[in-house]
Amino acid sequence: MNFGVIVFPGSNGDHDALHAIGEVLGQPVRAIWHRESSLDGIDCVVVPGGFAYGDYLRAGAIARFSPIMGAVEQFAQAGGPVLGICNGFQVLTEAQLLPGSLLRNAALEFRSQWIDVRVERTDTPFTTDLSVGEVLHLPIAHGEGSYFAAPDELARLEANGQVIFRYCNPQGETTDADNFNGSLNHIAGICNAGRNVVGLMPHPERGAEALLGGDDGLKILRSVLSFAGARV
Amino acid sequence: MSKENGAGDPTWLAHVYVTLKTVVNDPQGLAIADGLHTMGYAGVEDVRAGKYLQVRLRAGSAAEAQRLAEEMSDRLLANTVIENYRCIIEPAS
Secondary structure, three states, X not given: OOEEEEEOOOEOOHHHHHHHHHHHOOOOEEEEEOOOOOOOOOOEEEEOOEOHHHHOOOOXXXXXXXXXXXXXXXXXXXXXXXXXXXXXXXHXXXXXXXXOEEEOOOOOOOEEEEEEEEEOOOOOOOOOOOOXXXXXXXXXXXXXXXXXXXXXXXXXXXXXXXXXXXXXXXXXXXXXXXXXXXXXXXXXXXXXXXXXXXXXXXXXXXXXXXXXXXXXXXXXXXXXXXHHHHHO | OOOOOOOOOOEEEEEEEEEEOOOOOOHHHHHHHHHXXXXXOOOOOOOOXXXXXXXXXXXXXXXXXXXXXXXXXXXXXXXXXXXEEEEEEEEOO
């Protein structure tokens, strides 16, 4: 399976993603500069973390108009699997490939730590190897990760089962203390209506090796291989 | 997409005010309000933090400049999922 990692000026999770996919998962992967306009030969797109265009104006606002994003939109609309991580999640909401928006953390602090998320659904390309209710231990590093959607949109997301991950404690309970950025309904990750585009604030690519503190993230990356295998 | 060049047209200054929608929690505004209260401004009821942008642009008329500024706001300057905007046009000096 050929992975493509989009690289914007200001991306900083691109090499983590390239390493996790190429070295740990052992799959062919290439960096795709944002000035490129084609995703030919790519089977899975990763929009990585960082501060694309310095997060000027709003996180993801300017990156969304990079030439490659036209191809990413077409790829997503054709049903191709797209994973947005942290800043990549913000870019995908700005591009309206995912609903809602990510606001400044409620405590106004940049938070860099390991957290837990509960798996809510497994019917996306990035969750096929997971179980509903499973708790994943993953790193986060963001200042603007407080998920927001208007009340009617939020109700629709919940009704459609588009909430994929929620912040929780190690036992899988969603207590207020674990909702460290103030996200509505503890939302840490969602998918689109077509379920092929997934965005999450935690960093699976930085939590893909036990040596670096945990490898739960590898399950997310590996899921897309199982998903593709099951479709063949 | 509209005419983007406007060569020969007069220049306008668009004042663009971007504010969070009232349904959106604004922790920055709350922190600023706390600061004002601490300073003794007990009458402060609420603070909402937003953005103010100045866009100089060429357009054939004030109405066209208004339309362009609003189009830019819809597409980039504001995220209408979370923000409202207001554009005020004046001739650029």
